[in-house]
Amino acid sequence: MPRAKKHYKIFNASCYGLKPLKDESIDALATDPPYGISFQNNYWDKDLPDPRIWRDCYRVLKPGAFGVVFSSIRLMHRLMVSLEDAGFLIKDVLMWAFLNGMPKSRNVALDIDKELGVESEVVGRYTYTQGYKKGGAENYYADEGKLKREPASELGKKYKGAGLGVKPAYEPIILIQKPLAPKLNVAENIIEYGTGALNFEATRIPYGAGDEKVGHNPHPKGRVTSNILRTDALGDGYDKFFLVPKVRQHKDDFNEHPTLKPVELMRQLVGLISFDAQTILDPFMGSGSTGIAAMQLGRQFFGYELEEAYYDVAQKRINAAWQDHEQLKLFDSAARNGAA
Template sequence: MFTLTHSKPYKIFNQSCYGLSVLDDNTIDALITDPPYGISYQNHYWDKDLPDKQIWADTLRVLKQGAFGLVFSSVRLMHRLMVDLEDNGFIIKDVIFWGYLNGMPKSRDVALDIDKELGVESHVVGEYDYVQGYKKGGAENYYATKKKLKRTPCSTLGMKYKGAGLGIKPAYEPIILVQKPLEIGLTVAKNVVKYGTGVLNLEQTRIPYAQGEGKVGHNPHPQGRVTANILRVEEWGDGYDKFFVVPKVRQSVDTFNKHPTVKPIELMHHLVNLVSFDGQLILDPFMGSGSTGVASVQLKRRFVGFELDNDYFKICQKRLRVSKPSL
């Protein structure tokens, strides 16, 4: 097992995570990872399939008894990933919903396709600026634009189905909360005494009361409510903003970071705080550009991560080098 120091509380590997051969059994305090979703996101090669379920057996081996984990997923294949996790010994504890308002619908106006199928030319009614959500080549191209023709259906059948599409606007991302079982015969308290794991860090993840809001509950806590399984990106103005609010990341934040699925550091702070305590060791087998590692170092945790893609690994190296623990 490698040694981590105060000056360098992390160790990252530019290699496949499968096997986790450099990690000893029962040595990791918590898991936080954003694995491939298996949905071919933006046609990236690394997202063609869900991870081989072997990684979850490997992860279970290195986690301490009772350790918690957080695994990002997609709505479409979350159920498959949960089965893989459960089949390899994890307990499914909850699903956290990271909600946002600015998701992009994966759809199109099918009425225009109907016109084409019928051999009818759709009317051109104007043009608009097309904003490229991500463009190969890096973050500097994130807001590339070009003019597109705006069309409206012309056929009778096309008019009937005007605006019909194939999907609704995505507004949340699921994060699966899992746990390695406690050691057989131990209570939660005994497991904490032996391993330091088995409980969530609710104290550091409480949601503060809104300005002017009175304390609630039969025994209100001065620091706010226990964190919920809904995390919001923006305030939704519905009179019930009792959830953690975190802005969604934009790829232009770090000009050198071209990873297309970067997670906000504020979100990762919340998740690191939830499943770990000061000084504990966090594992991310699918490190990407290193948001879990950055949040871990900033919150005075230790971190070990794996990333096979050399470009993303170099980005993670750069981000970790400049990360400093919060006071």
């Protein structure tokens, strides 16, 4: 039996230039680029990407193609300007909402004590573990950090509980589109290139229990995807939006990428901006969540990753997803032949 042709091509190389991709050859862009905030001191997150990558993306995307680009709240505005300068239309900003964000802050009241030369009061020891730490709870606190302290100076007491930043509870995802080809309307553009519309049918959000009787003409598959994507069910009526399970940093034993995105989230996004068998590009693929989503949805995929270690993880994960998809296809066709 001839070996199936792989549906993906990934490069352990810098994405700049997007070699060897041809002009107007890609149907959709889904990427999670460096945020420019030095997340966990990763060198590759020091700066936003050079804007020329967005011009490269513009070159290889077909007219009317959609894209989703993850961003940080602090630097989203700069990224949006770069995308717009490259020629893209800004269509929306989706919010991936979650509950488990940690505020990056300081205990200002204790800092005030220290500045005033006043010894803060020791009131006990922390007994719980917050957040995630490699090696488990035992590694979370340094010895001296286990002590719980309260401000002792008058000014420290006044500022007790003060901090520097609110709890981050969403990440913005910029929805962009390359303009339609000159003089073509949406239908003509789709006929010519296959791009120009969002795929609502494939990405509807199923109704919650008892929630089916909404509106005059509820769609059997659920609601149209909204611009809020959530990770946590709160039971507060917001469940009608897409729910994405949380992803642990080390979900796969071999995957230590610090900014791993949930495959479920990428599947929803890739499903929204593309149609069956189309080609997806991720110039900053990291450990490959976009590629896995593409394989699971029967899309083609091109990805670039500079770091060899992340590339190797991506290769392993994407190949496994492709093989699973091929198995499913074989299984489906065997079932169809058996039924015939």
